[in-house]
Amino acid sequence: MLSKTVSLVTGSASGLGRATVERIVSSGGKAIICDLPSQSSLADSIIDSLGSDNVKFSPCDVTQSSDVTAALDLSENSGWGPVNCAVSCAGIATASKTLGRKGPHSLEMFSNVLAVNTVGTFNVIRLASERMSTLDPDDNGQRGVIINTASIAAYDGQVGQAAYAASKGAIVGLTLPCARDLSGVGVRVMTIAPGLFLTPLLAGLPEKVQEEMGKQIPCPRRLGDPSEFGKLVESIIENPMLNGEVIRIDGGYRMPP
Ligand SMILES: NC(=O)c1ccc[n+]([C@@H]2O[C@H](COP(=O)([O-])OP(=O)(O)OC[C@H]3O[C@@H](n4cnc5c(N)ncnc54)[C@H](O)[C@@H]3O)[C@@H](O)[C@H]2O)c1
Numbered sequence: 489m490l491s492k493t494v495s496l497v498t499g500s501a502s503g504l505g506r507a508t509v510e511r512i513v514s515s516g517g518k519a520i521i522c523d524l525p526s527q528s529s530l531a532d533s534i535i536d537s538l539g540s541d542n543v544k545f546s547p548c549d550v551t552q553s554s555d556v557t558a559a560l561d562l563s564e565n566s567g568w569g570p571v572n573c574a575v576s577c578a579g580i581a582t583a584s585k586t587l588g589r590k591g592p593h594s595l596e597m598f599s600n601v602l603a604v605n606t607v608g609t610f611n612v613i614r615l616a617s618e619r620m621s622t623l624d625p626d627d628n629g630q631r632g633v634i635i636n637t638a639s640i641a642a643y644d645g646q647v648g649q650a651a652y653a654a655s656k657g658a659i660v661g662l663t664l665p666c667a668r669d670l671s672g673v674g675v676r677v678m679t680i681a682p683g684l685f686l687t688p689l690l691a692g693l694p695e696k697v698q699e700e701m702g703k704q705i706p707c708p709r710r711l712g713d714p715s716e717f718g719k720l721v722e723s724i725i726e727n728p729m730l731n732g733e734v735i736r737i738d739g740g741y742r743m744p745p
Pocket residue numbers: 498499500501502503504505522523524527548549550551577578579580581604608637638639640681682683684685686687688689690
């Protein structure tokens with residue numbers, strides 16, 4: 489049971505983040521939905537279904553420190569206290585070759601993917617851990633847990649995924665040093681590397697392509713359901729021994745070139 493979980497979940501108006509909020513709240517916790525202002529109507533529908541006592545929306549671009557700070561403040565100003573759990577799901581994906589028919593990869597696109605996926609994730613880690621450090625420790629001397637979302641593309645990046653794979657590889661790379669940095673204040677840091685999950689990120693692809701992608705997963709032979717990601721988040725929150733590690737959740741899939 490996550491009845492004491494007060495969480496900030498980025499990118500949670502949609503997909504894996506939304507499933508995380510649903511899991512945390514159905515297990516008795518609270519969640520701040522941290523997503524772009526353009527996602528406010530999706531956030532409102534989550535609040536309608538889960539209740540405004542349990543879920544609040546803070547419009548936020550994760551690359552902006554003031555926006556993340558405002559989301560952390562909202563938890564405290566709502567009487568929930570400082571967050572003890574931060575889950576980063578905000579992310580964007582692009583597809584562009586390093587040298588394509590139209591010329592070299594756009595440097596702006598590369599920087600933007602790293603800004604949202606990597607810098608945004610680190611922004612949450614640094615600001616959320618400061619708030620967690622003010623909490624009383626539990627029996628294990630722990631004050632909070634931070635969960636990042638990488639991707640199996642961090643390991644098996646495909647053609648056209650240089651920017652995306654680099655952004656996710658960096659999240660894998662920062663997991664252990666951040667866990668080590670924050671061990672003194674009792675904050676754990678974990679990363680999940682999902683395989684192919686049926687979220688709006690993939691739902692935009694033709695149905696035939698989605699079906700074919702699902703068939704490539706060894707077992708189970710289908711795309712992942714976002715609720716399965718939410719379940720893993722819950723396990724990580726509940727298990728005090730999980731720290732400084734990356735967990736793949738991919739049905740045994742390894743992406744081809
Ligand atoms: N779906 C998959 O198969 C899959 C696989 C591996 C990794 N991932 C990763 O999981 C995470 C969630 O992906 P998803 O599939 O749920 O996608 P999604 O598009 O459904 O959700 C991503 C959310 O992030 C938000 N977002 C984007 N930029 C933001 C910013 N600057 N600030 C705040 N919020 C921002 C979007 O508005 C959106 O609500 C991403 O990091 C993605 O790279 C997804």
